[in-house]
Amino acid sequence: MVMSQTDLEAQIQQKIDFKTKPAGSLGMLEHIAFQIANVQQTLSPELSKPHIVVFAGSHGIAKEGVSAYPAEVTAQMVLNFLNGGAAINVFARQHEIELVILDAGVDFVFENDKKPVDAKVGFGTQSFLAAEAMTAEQCAECFTSGAAIVKDIRETGCNVIGFGEMGIGNTSSAAVIMSKLLDLPIAECVGKGTGLDATQLENKLSVLQNALTFHEQVGNDPMQILRTFGGFEIAMMCGAMLEAHRQNMIVLVDGFIASVAFLAAFKMNNKIIENAVFCHQSDEKGHRLLLQKLNANPVLQLNMRLGEGTGCAVAYPLIKSAVAFFNEMASFDSAQVSQKTA
Numbered sequence: 001m002v003m004s005q006t007d008l009e010a011q012i013q014q015k016i017d018f019k020t021k022p023a024g025s026l027g028m029l030e031h032i033a034f035q036i037a038n039v040q041q042t043l044s045p046e047l048s049k050p051h052i053v054v055f056a057g058s059h060g061i062a063k064e065g066v067s068a069y070p071a072e073v074t075a076q077m078v079l080n081f082l083n084g085g086a087a088i089n090v091f092a093r094q095h096e097i098e099l100v101i102l103d104a105g106v107d108f109v110f111e112n113d114k115k116p117v118d119a120k121v122g123f124g125t126q127s128f129l130a131a132e133a134m135t136a137e138q139c140a141e142c143f144t145s146g147a148a149i150v151k152d153i154r155e156t157g158c159n160v161i162g163f164g165e166m167g168i169g170n171t172s173s174a175a176v177i178m179s180k181l182l183d184l185p186i187a188e189c190v191g192k193g194t195g196l197d198a199t200q201l202e203n204k205l206s207v208l209q210n211a212l213t214f215h216e217q218v219g220n221d222p223m224q225i226l227r228t229f230g231g232f233e234i235a236m237m238c239g240a241m242l243e244a245h246r247q248n249m250i251v252l253v254d255g256f257i258a259s260v261a262f263l264a265a266f267k268m269n270n271k272i273i274e275n276a277v278f279c280h281q282s283d284e285k286g287h288r289l290l291l292q293k294l295n296a297n298p299v300l301q302l303n304m305r306l307g308e309g310t311g312c313a314v315a316y317p318l319i320k321s322a323v324a325f326f327n328e329m330a331s332f333d334s335a336q337v338s339q340k341t342a
């Protein structure tokens with residue numbers, strides 16, 4: 001017998017409420033369990049073959065003094081990921097999450113035997129201070145490649161996928177994209193990124209204001225905004241997230257930059273929010289407001305501002321706990337525990 005959506009939702013909620021606990025006492029874990037069961041349309045949800053993809057890209061805007069670190073760190077960190085030494089490697093290993101390192105457009109030729117997945121769209125974007133970050137063709141390629149990597153991962157049996165990134169300068173791209181997509185003053189979207197001091201932050205703000213003035217004619221079309229302000233890894237994440245939704249996967253969203261990629265995807269298909277778990281509220285200034293605008297309730301708030309998918313990795317065991325209680329806890333009936341009095 002085919003169950004209606006309303007019936008299924010009622011049954012999921014009933015299963016949660018009949019567990020041996022005071023009603024609502026597992027808090028956010030209850031919401032996550034409900035969401036995952038609902039996405040998977042089942043009373044026995046499963047998380048299988050979890051993956052995190054780190055999308056890496058270099059940014060032309062990095063030469064405008066908007067980051068506390070030099071642009072070459074992007075390629076150097078990709079090598080570090082490949083050698084297993086970065087924070088995301090540690091957390092992914094700890095929680096048995098498959099890690100995929102993807103070159104969306106790093107300004108470096110990787111030639112050792114250890115290479116990132118090659119989806120290179122170019123050797124970094126143009127500085128969007130006085131040019132478009134990428135061409136329309138490059139932006140389209142980001143979407144095609146993002147979808148392709150997710151399809152490949154889906155074929156391994158994975159149904160839960162985290163999105164992280166690496167790209168010196170990408171909080172600048174992300175801040176401008178957020179400001180355009182939400183029609184917010186850029187000052188509300190800009191933060192210290194990798195750790196700018198107050199003077200450097202003022203410079204970042206003025207660079208981004210100038211860029212916005214230069215691109216004044218850009219309207220609110222998300223594809224046009226992504227193309228104008230980049231980066232390759234942000235556009236590719238956006239395309240990948242949309243595919244993960246098409247494949248009915250659980251979409252784990254990392255920090256500020258990943259959330260901005262999500263916002264662009266949401267503007268293209270707002271149903272994607274049904275599959276999304278916002279893993280961690282970053283310390284980057286704009287993230288809180290962005291999550292508020294999405295009505296999103298992050299699983300964790302640990303004052304991290306690293307990216308790489310680290311928020312997804314550290315939140316993952318909690319998401320597993322949500323599914324585990326839903327599947328394994330006894331009910332009042334099965335354990336013969338008395339229910340609430342009146």
Ligand SMILES: O=C(O)c1ccc[n+]([C@@H]2O[C@H](COP(=O)([O-])O)[C@@H](O)[C@H]2O)c1
Nearest residue numbers: 067167169171193194255256282306307
């Ligand atoms: O994910 C976040 O919330 C986050 C916040 C601040 C910085 N980051 C990371 O730092 C880099 C961007 O910072 P920046 O200062 O170079 O724009 C990039 O590699 C991101 O992964 C990440």
Ligand SMILES: Cc1cc2nc[nH]c2cc1C
Nearest residue numbers: 069073166194306307308
């Ligand atoms: C060292 C370093 C590691 C990172 N991981 C993600 N963004 C980063 C930025 C820097 C500077």
